[in-house]
Amino acid sequence: MKLLIRIIILVLILALAGFAYWFLYGRYFQSTDNAYIQTDITNVSSRISAVVVESKIMDNQKVKKGDLLARLDDQEYVISEKQAEATLAQDKADLENSQAAYQMQKSTILEYESDINSAKARYQYAYHQYRRFQTLEKHHYVSKGDMDNAASSFKVAEAECNQAKASLKTQIDKLKVQQSEIQKATAIVKEAQANLEQAKLMLSYTRIVAPIDGVISNRTLQVGMMVQAGQSIASIVSDRTPWISANFKETQKSRMHKGQPVEVSIDAYPGRIFKATVDSLSPATGATFALLPQITQRVTLLKLFSVFL
Structure with missing residues (x-):
């Protein structure tokens, strides 16, 4: 009986001690077994569709950001880059030709302006001669033949002056057209430059590099395999x-x-x-x-x- 009482007292003491521990200390702490260690995992994918010609990685290999992981077949993209370079060179030459033609047209306009000045001078001379002959004709100081010659010279000079003005306007209109040709050629050159940058960018995609520091995992890359754009070739477990x-x-x-x-x-x-x-x-x-x-x-x-x- 005494042993039973002692056991009951001991149990009560332990229960009270446990309750006191929980009330004064344990209830302020929380715990769980439902927890997992995690870290950043980056999937490395191909940006283009091509055949793998070289692999630089192995499973569980440490890599640094920028390290070459694989190289894809770049022949098609090298050709595209060369074509873009040739197109850009041709477009630049066309632009230079347009600019040269524009400068030549400006020189031509200066020549036509000089022709107008000459035509105006001849017109003014023929006009004054014609007016002077009209005055002399009233007093019968000139013959009818001289008067007809003066009138004819005046009309010819007037026609030549009008023709020179019309020709100058035509040349000025041509200058405007050539100026628009320069703007068009400039736009074509910019487009060719953009196409070249695009070709270079696509060529750079044949080199797959590590985006972060870490360890290679889940590698599926093999030399000779055909990878598609967006296809994952490996994962990198961050070393952060x-x-x-x-x-x-x-x-x-x-x-x-x-x-x-x-x-x-x-x-x-x-x-x-x-x-x-x-x-x-x-x-x-x-x-x-x-x-x-x-x-x-x-x-x-x-x-x-x-x-x-």
Whole structure:
């Protein structure tokens, strides 16, 4: 009987001690086993469709940003680049010809302006001669033949002056046309330059480089295989500090906030405790992002940062 009483007292003491521990200390801490270590994983894809001619990577190989991972067949794109260069050279030559023709037309206009000045001078002379002969004719000082010659010279000079003006206008209109030809040739050159840049860009896509520092994983690249545009050839696991995504129930997160210290134990390192910090709390529950959400499951995603510090 005494032994039973002692056992009951011992159980009560342990229960009270456990309750006191929970009330004074344990209830302020939350824990979960539903947590996973994560890090950034970047899928490396081909931007073009081509045959792989060289592979520079192996599984679990460390790479740096900008390292060459693979080289694709570039013959087609080299030819396209050369064609674009030739087209640009031809278009530039056409532009230079248009500019030269424009300058020549300006010189031609100067010649026609000089012709107008000469025609105007002849017209003024013929006009004054004609007027003078008209005055002399009234006093019968000139013959009818001289008067007819003066009138004819005046009409010829007048016609030549009008013709010179019309020719000048035609040449000025030609200058406007040639100016528009220069603008058109300039636009064609810009288009050819853009096509060349596009060809160079497509050629650069035959070299697949690492977008980040990390470790090669999930490699599917093989020499001789035909890759399609957008096809993944490997993944790179970032070598940045990983984080832990931990799922807690809604009843556990009421006092959680960013910056709180966290202790983490990892199965791969038994007996070791890692220090971490709450980085952020997800605004949605973990079930929200599931393929088949469970309405009864209500947990909050908690991101822990600097786990291995």
